[in-house]
Amino acid sequence: MEHYPKVTLSTALEHGLSEVEYQRIREILGRDPSYVELGIFSVMWSEHCSYKSSIKLLKTLPREGGRLLVGAGEENAGLVDIGDGLAVAFKIESHNHPSAIEPYQGAATGVGGIMRDIFTMGARPIASMDSLHFGSLDKGRNRFLLEHVVEGVADYGNCLGIPTVGGETIFEDSYEGNPLINVFSLGVVKHEHAVSAVAKGPGNPVFIVGSKTGRDGIHGATFASVELSEESESRKSNVQVGDPFTEKLLLEASLELCKKSWLIGMQDMGAAGITCSSSEMSAKGHCGMTLNIDKVPRREPGMNAYELMLSESQERMLVVILKGFEEELQAIFNKWDLNCTRIGEVNDTGLLEVYEKGTLVSEIPALELVLGGGAPQYDLPAAEPVYLKALNDLDMEALPEPQDYNEVLVTLLKSPNITNKHWVYSQYDSTVRTNTVQGPGGDAAVVRIKGTQKALAMCTDGNGRYVYLNPRLGGQIAVAEAARNVVCSGGDPIAITNCLNFGNPNDPEVYWQFKEAVTGMAEVCRSLNTPVTGGNVSFYNESPTGAVYPTPVVGMVGLLEDVTRSTTFEYKSPGDFIIVIGALNGTLGGTEYLKVIHDQVQGNISPLNIEFEMRVQEVCMEAIKKGIIRSAHDLSDGGLAVNVAESIVAARKGIGAKLDFARKLRNDELLFGECQSAIIVSIAEDDLINLVIISQEFDVPTQTIGRVTDTGRLVINELIDIEREPLEKAYYETLKSRMA
């Protein structure tokens, strides 16, 4: 018999449980927990698995409606109908803490985890994206993190053969020491092949498939639920190690399995490994599971039930099938040379029973472990941060207007947040699977669905600086801007997934940021009818120097009924008219310009009128569907001047633009101010009248501000007059040279 330490309150506290939680466990069990049981409770009730500090607020997000078939939280990822008998499953997740201390494996296993979330539902992943936030590029440590995170994402996704088609890479001092590594995956499934993460039918066998279990990642979920500290470096053993080749085998084997009528349910093992998958599947099916832990194939000898239950070894799944089909199951996994081992069966007691060497070491009602069951849920105190009032004051009088706007534009194009990220995405295989109609670098990526006329547009958006300055509005903008990006590429927004990266929720100011941002996102999601399919909350994103910017990252997905309507942002033909759809009211608060040129993170960010925003998006969408839009580009970081410069440098040689228009704004507001509800499009002269008709229908102003030229210059009023070459150099070569 295995000897375990005696459990006391102090053991529970060491496991990250509170005294109240420990007492609650004793009440549930009617006795002191065993050491194995304590381990199980500690991971299942960790923030990472239980969402205990966030779930009450997450429930305020719209989680049904639109095209949603399966809602958030019900499965690993929501399912959204796209017609033709097909559905898409997509989700974004963080792997921040592992990546902070072991960037390559942290990022790689982040990709592996999100992919399993998708194919465990029976959906074949067809595209992925990443949203990466680092500290300043000036620091060697951050360049090191960037280098290895990108390599980790690349190696894992490339080997799996899933194209990484988009994303974002952002640099702010606040992410120093605690980078945000969020990865998104999207898969497609025929309705009838969608699989549920459920255990049902007492006596049905339970199998573990895929990799053997090792000691890696024990307490990873708990590790993710505390702040990083000086000691974190010593917790590298909490970081899992990825094996993308095995994942590829598991992917193919699982998708074969999903087509079988005798499959009852399947769940991947991510955080909290066997514990989480067995308890969640049981709770969902209102049953229990009896596991013989000695059967689990392991990488090293001497592992006990505690370690086996808590290991976060990658590339594993828990599978429940109908009794009598064991040989058929084995045949699939044999074909792919993967382990497939029966470790127990479904029971009708509702208990998660774990036997080790014949001894019952854990006997817990499964429902008590999980979110929606016995896992704690907290309302935490929230208080408006004191920094807000001071930061929202922006003294425009004290802000000198620049002398040389050409120089400012070049400086902004070199800014790491704006400059082209080719250095990053050229390391990602973006064209495998031959569906990538628009790859990385545009407003949104577009991936076609073979066998249909359809395509999906997708992007990630997370501007932490905006949310820091105004959490409610920042949350609203995150959703609205993501939708606008998808619209610019030709997609009708259908649903979002979100990854909410915040600091320590026990800090009332952090919790207030969280609450406000979620409220803002919920408001806009409701207006746009883009429900939340699921996602992830990552708290405790703090380094020794403080909390990160509150950073909700939105993964937005849109549908193109006709793939040939995919629209890009570069100018196409000299003579085309450059037009603003919406209102050009740039403000400087919270802008990239203010940060880069004036070294200030300050001011009120641009307001959002959601009702107007929707009409602007509808005009753009309608015009794209009518085939009159030659290029469309959302006005965002860096304002109008950067927007137009990007559409020039990405265009073929010789293309330029000449803009001439007036506004009652300061020159720097006009050129570099950021605003919502503005899309810059180019169209042929003959289509002007058609665009006017559409915009009148939706009562949206449009204004011609200039024309595409063949001079290879960018000219804006009397303010900017510059050749393409320095713009190209600034935009395309900065990151490469900074990383050399």
Add this chain to the structure above:
Amino acid sequence: MKIAVIVFPGSNCDHDAYSVLKGIRRMEVNFVWHKATDLNRYEAILIPGGFSYGDYLRAGSIAKFSPIMTSVIDKAKRGYPVLGICNGFQVLVESGLLPGALITNRNLKFLSRPVSLVTRTTDSVFTRNLNKGEKLVMPIAHRQGNFTADEETLKEIRDDDRIVFTYGSELGGNPNGSVLNIAGILNKERNVLGMMPHPERAADPLLGSTDGLKIFESLAGNS
């Protein structure tokens, strides 16, 4: 023409190649699993891109020991066309069907981007429809595509007109540091072609280029 697309467990361009070949007139395509050994009914073989067996050691180095490769080598020796794309090229080199070696890219990173190719020979079943000097655009996606060989081998493949494609100067030029800008080569008998770029990813106007189709049409004997 009956063509087999070999599927290693880590192949990930197998379906891409399959779906393009299926659309080629007079081409009949099937997948063949790596544990199989019988290729008798096939008149051509395609080894697709991917990570055959994970390639943690060296790309293609384990694939050469797989059951199917004995049959592929046999087919090649008997003069049937064998086309290796990306990882397929790596497997062909490791198996000794093609000379030289494919080492890590000059910048030590995985590279995914479109490249410009120049057709150097039309004297092969793969390029008979092309014109000498014809430029093609298609994507690359690899970490180990930097072709190298000793001086003697290089002289031989050059003298024998076995360099099929080189990287052109457009679109950033030679991406990976390959000697003589080599992107694809033939064996001595001219029936085995290995190339790093992906023609199957350039076979649909929606994806930006159809240049890759010319290679498959050549192989099928279509004009």
